[in-house]
Amino acid sequence: MKDTGESKDQQLTVALRIRPLSDAELEESATIVAHRVDQQMVVLMDPLEDPDDVLRANRSREKTYMFDVAFDYSASQEEVYRATTKGLIEGLISGYNATVFAYGPTGCGKTYTMLGTDKEPGIYVRTLNDLFRAIEETSDDMLYSVSMSYLEIYNEMIRDLLNPASGFLDLREDSKGVIQVAGITEVSTINAQEIMELLVKGNRQRTQEPTAANQTSSRSHALLQVSVKQQSRSPHLQQEVRFARLFMIDLAGSERAAQTQNRGQRLKEGAHINRSLLALGNCINALSDKNGHKYVNYRDSKLTRLLKDSLGGNSRTVMIAHISPASTAFEESRNTLTYADRAKSIRTRVKKNLLNVTYHIAQYTSIITELRGEIQRLQRKISEQDRRQSSERAEIRHVQAEVQALSSHQSRAEVERFREQILQTFREQMEIRRSLMELENSNMDLQVETSRHLLTIADWEQERSRRRRKWNETREESEGKEESEKDSDSSESAPETSETHEVSSARENLLLLMSEQKRIHKQKVRPEGSQAQRTEELLPQRVSCEGQRQVLGLLCKVHELELEKAEMQSSTLLKDNLLRRKERVVQRFERHRQLCDKIIQRQRQFIHEHSLLVPPQLQELYDVYLKEADERRLERALALDTATARYAIKREEIMKGVQNIVVKAARRRSRALEGDVLRFPPPSSPLDPHKQRSSLSLSAVPPAGAPLRRRQPSPELTHATSDDNLSSSTGEGPQNGPKTRTRLGPSKNQTPRDAKDSEGEGRRRKRRSRSFEVTGQAVSNGPIPQSIWLIVLYPAKEILGQLKTWISRLKGGRGKSPQNYSIALCI
Ligand SMILES: Nc1ncnc2c1ncn2[C@@H]1O[C@H](COP(=O)(O)OP(=O)(O)OP(=O)(O)O)[C@@H](O)[C@H]1O
Numbered sequence: 001m002k003d004t005g006e007s008k009d010q011q012l013t014v015a016l017r018i019r020p021l022s023d024a025e026l027e028e029s030a031t032i033v034a035h036r037v038d039q040q041m042v043v044l045m046d047p048l049e050d051p052d053d054v055l056r057a058n059r060s061r062e063k064t065y066m067f068d069v070a071f072d073y074s075a076s077q078e079e080v081y082r083a084t085t086k087g088l089i090e091g092l093i094s095g096y097n098a099t100v101f102a103y104g105p106t107g108c109g110k111t112y113t114m115l116g117t118d119k120e121p122g123i124y125v126r127t128l129n130d131l132f133r134a135i136e137e138t139s140d141d142m143l144y145s146v147s148m149s150y151l152e153i154y155n156e157m158i159r160d161l162l163n164p165a166s167g168f169l170d171l172r173e174d175s176k177g178v179i180q181v182a183g184i185t186e187v188s189t190i191n192a193q194e195i196m197e198l199l200v201k202g203n204r205q206r207t208q209e210p211t212a213a214n215q216t217s218s219r220s221h222a223l224l225q226v227s228v229k230q231q232s233r234s235p236h237l238q239q240e241v242r243f244a245r246l247f248m249i250d251l252a253g254s255e256r257a258a259q260t261q262n263r264g265q266r267l268k269e270g271a272h273i274n275r276s277l278l279a280l281g282n283c284i285n286a287l288s289d290k291n292g293h294k295y296v297n298y299r300d301s302k303l304t305r306l307l308k309d310s311l312g313g314n315s316r317t318v319m320i321a322h323i324s325p326a327s328t329a330f331e332e333s334r335n336t337l338t339y340a341d342r343a344k345s346i347r348t349r350v351k352k353n354l355l356n357v358t359y360h361i362a363q364y365t366s367i368i369t370e371l372r373g374e375i376q377r378l379q380r381k382i383s384e385q386d387r388r389q390s391s392e393r394a395e396i397r398h399v400q401a402e403v404q405a406l407s408s409h410q411s412r413a414e415v416e417r418f419r420e421q422i423l424q425t426f427r428e429q430m431e432i433r434r435s436l437m438e439l440e441n442s443n444m445d446l447q448v449e450t451s452r453h454l455l456t457i458a459d460w461e462q463e464r465s466r467r468r469r470k471w472n473e474t475r476e477e478s479e480g481k482e483e484s485e486k487d488s489d490s491s492e493s494a495p496e497t498s499e500t501h502e503v504s505s506a507r508e509n510l511l512l513l514m515s516e517q518k519r520i521h522k523q524k525v526r527p528e529g530s531q532a533q534r535t536e537e538l539l540p541q542r543v544s545c546e547g548q549r550q551v552l553g554l555l556c557k558v559h560e561l562e563l564e565k566a567e568m569q570s571s572t573l574l575k576d577n578l579l580r581r582k583e584r585v586v587q588r589f590e591r592h593r594q595l596c597d598k599i600i601q602r603q604r605q606f607i608h609e610h611s612l613l614v615p616p617q618l619q620e621l622y623d624v625y626l627k628e629a630d631e632r633r634l635e636r637a638l639a640l641d642t643a644t645a646r647y648a649i650k651r652e653e654i655m656k657g658v659q660n661i662v663v664k665a666a667r668r669r670s671r672a673l674e675g676d677v678l679r680f681p682p683p684s685s686p687l688d689p690h691k692q693r694s695s696l697s698l699s700a701v702p703p704a705g706a707p708l709r710r711r712q713p714s715p716e717l718t719h720a721t722s723d724d725n726l727s728s729s730t731g732e733g734p735q736n737g738p739k740t741r742t743r744l745g746p747s748k749n750q751t752p753r754d755a756k757d758s759e760g761e762g763r764r765r766k767r768r769s770r771s772f773e774v775t776g777q778a779v780s781n782g783p784i785p786q787s788i789w790l791i792v793l794y795p796a797k798e799i800l801g802q803l804k805t806w807i808s809r810l811k812g813g814r815g816k817s818p819q820n821y822s823i824a825l826c827i
Pocket residue numbers: 018019020022073104105106107108109110111112113214216217218219251252253254322
């Protein structure tokens with residue numbers, strides 16, 4: 001705050017108030033020695049002066065005092081207030097400090113003047129009322145702020161009367177030299193009623209004790225401070241902010257011990273009171289020194305320190321001195337009048353406290369300057385932050401680039417690792433596929449071997465049955481003949497029934513082959529936890545990059561094509577195998593046909609050389625047989641053609657199916673790898689022949705059923721393959737009638753075992769050639785043996801025609817019954 005008001009000296013206003021005689025004074029028959037002569041003059045008469053004293057006859061017993069205003073007992077509170085304090089209010093709201101304090105001996109009416117009674121309120125209430133009234137009158141234009149504090153100095157200690165619990169407070173002097181009470185309660189309000197309540201509350205806290213001089217003697221100095229701040233409501237460059245404070249002080253009264261008859265605490269209180277009042281008197285003396293050189297010791301008491309500004313500083317000050325008119329209080333009245341009279345000469349330098357425009361502009365300029373400086377500082381800070389952020393961003397970009405490069409390197413390494421895994425998986429699948437092919441081939445060979453051994457056993461059993469039957473028939477015939485023939489029959493023994501070494505060896509081999517087949521079947525079962533399965537499970541989780549998906553997708557496509565190629569090679573091999581077997585069958589048939597030709601030629605030769613007659617029934621049977629043989633030969637040839645065609649079609653379908661599966665798997669995998677979601681079908685084993693192949697197994701294992709259909713001959717082909725041997729040996733048992741079977745000799749491709757078997761077969765053939773008989777009855781009643789069908793499958797027409805000829809000759813040549821003819825056919 002800058003004090004721009006011009007200071008001017010102002011004399012301390014001193015008023016004197018003479019209270020009425022008290023009841024006690026009246027009882028003491030005290031006379032009135034203090035008189036108010038006029039509004040300013042007071043006369044004090046010495047009651048001890050003897051009027052009859054001649055020596056002092058020229059001397060006046062009266063002493064006259066002039067004050068700014070004087071009141072006697074008839075003066076009302078209102079008059080006192082108007083004459084002493086009311087004029088301060090205008091100055092207060094204009095920015096002038098003011099002080100009103102009541103001074104005088106105990107019981108002379110100081111508290112009465114300042115505080116008053118409910119009916120006759122004192123200066124406190126009236127001042128506050130007028131202050132708030134003035135504020136209210138000008139509040140439309142001006143903005144006010146009023147605060148109040150209230151304290152007492154008791155035994156040289158300061159107490160906050162608005163908050164006594166705060167304890168004793170200290171005095172501090174601020175930088176401008178103004179005395180402040182540290183920690184004092186300062187209540188801000190513009191409500192007069194509220195401030196009155198605070199005043200009453202504070203007065204209740206003030207220390208008052210009865211003494212002999214005053215039943216309500218104040219034992220402390222009381223200071224009520226009201227601060228007023230005022231400024232115009234309208235914003236204006238010339239706006240002033242005024243600030244002022246008003247002290248209203250009710251001092252404790254000086255007292256004489258004899259008068260108050262105080263003891264103990266009261267006496268101690270009186271001593272403190274007198275000491276502080278003495279300090280105040282000294283200050284007044286000093287301040288009233290006309291030369292103005294006397295030192296003013298404000299620091300002697302807290303009272304004088306607080307009144308420093310009021311007595312000698314920036315304040316309009318009013319001193320209201322109180323005296324008793326009674327003669328008994330003459331000394332105190334005289335002292336009071338003396339001090340009051342001296343105080344009149346005290347001059348203060350009054351200045352208006354205000355914040356004016358100049359101060360505002362300067363302040364704003366200062367603030368603007370400070371703000372500009374702050375803005376520049378912040379701008380510099382922002383620039384530094386920007387530079388730091390840009391450098392950090394560059395660093396981040398650099399780190400990101402490094403991380404990206406590293407991650408790209410890692411990504412490449414990861415893709416390479418995946419590629420290796422996929423390659424390993426495909427290698428594994430290829431190996432598995434090769435193994436499966438080998439197993440299938442081995443299985444087929446085993447089946448051929450098994451069929452061959454079964455055939456050996458069946459032949460032996462058939463032969464055994466035939467021998468038994470023959471032996472039984474011979475025995476029956478022998479029993480029916482004459483006794484003369486008994487000798488020859490008795491020599492015939494039962495046929496051999498024990499197994500040959502060949503048969504027992506076939507049985508042993510059969511067992512071995514069956515166990516081998518079981519082993520192969522187990523090997524075909526999918527091993528658990530293969531690399532392919534693990535890769536299949538991990539790959540979708542690992543692949544996260546689009547590039548990786550594309551690379552791995554292409555890799556999968558390449559290897560799917562590789563597997564497709566392997567599949568086709570496998571199919572080609574199987575086809576070649578089948579062709580080779582068919583070729584062997586054809587070769588066997590061809591050898592059989594040649595053998596039949598040879599037999600028929602020899603039979604013709606035999607019949608011709610021996611001029612044998614063929615029974616008619618046999619001739620008819622031969623005719624029927626030749627006719628049916630021709631038809632069946634054609635049907636067989638047609639069936640073979642149809643079977644071949646069907647096999648080709650089926651093979652084609654299987655190949656297409658395999659290709660479709662391969663293509664679908666490739667598309668699915670490509671979609672999975674290239675699509676948003678890398679979805680693989682539920683894990684399945686590429687080795688499990690009973691499941692669909694997995695996504696990664698590609699064409700390694702065909703779907704269930706397909707390989708079996710492809711690798712097993714069709715029903716039509718069964719007759720032309722190894723199953724032909726099996727069915728011919730087991731499908732038609734010996735009880736169905738005589739059965740001939742053609743066994744082929746060892747071929748170029750035969751193994752030693754095959755050669756051995758062929759030798760056994762040769763021996764059997766010899767045996768059959770000796771004992772095999774075909775009668776017309778047997779041929780006509782029983783089904784046509786397949787072996788005979790095989791014999792006549794490829795005979796030339798000429799041979800058949802010749803056969804008809806000699807059969808017809810047999811029928812009509814010798815006239816014998818057909819039953820009596822038997823033709824031994826060496827097959
Ligand atoms: N002008 C007056 N008119 C009527 N009664 C008065 C007047 N002045 C004082 N009295 C009465 O005199 C008595 C003492 O007054 P008061 O307590 O105000 O004296 P005091 O100076 O404050 O004393 P102390 O210094 O001991 O506090 C009170 O009962 C008061 O009512």
